[in-house]
Amino acid sequence: MSYPSPHDRTRKDDEDDPVDQMISRTGCAELHYAVQECMAEHQDWRACQKQVQSFKDCMTNFQNAQKEQRRQQPST
Structure with missing residues (x-):
């Protein structure tokens, strides 16, 4: 069985x-x-540890901001 190449994606797929x-x-x-x-x-x-760490830090900051935002919302 042949699978389509992931490199043959169209702009719509992306x-x-x-x-x-x-x-x-x-x-x-x-x-x-x-x-x-x-x-x-x-x-x-x-070879990409600098980029990986920067991405990880960004995602951690986003997640922490989301947690803080949820914490500040009044509970119903």
């Missing part, structure tokens, strides 16, 4: 990617893309 949509809402999309570009270039996550 726009509908739920992971990309989720990451875009965090404000960390550019850092996510930097990790992807580094991985594509080096093929070794160890």
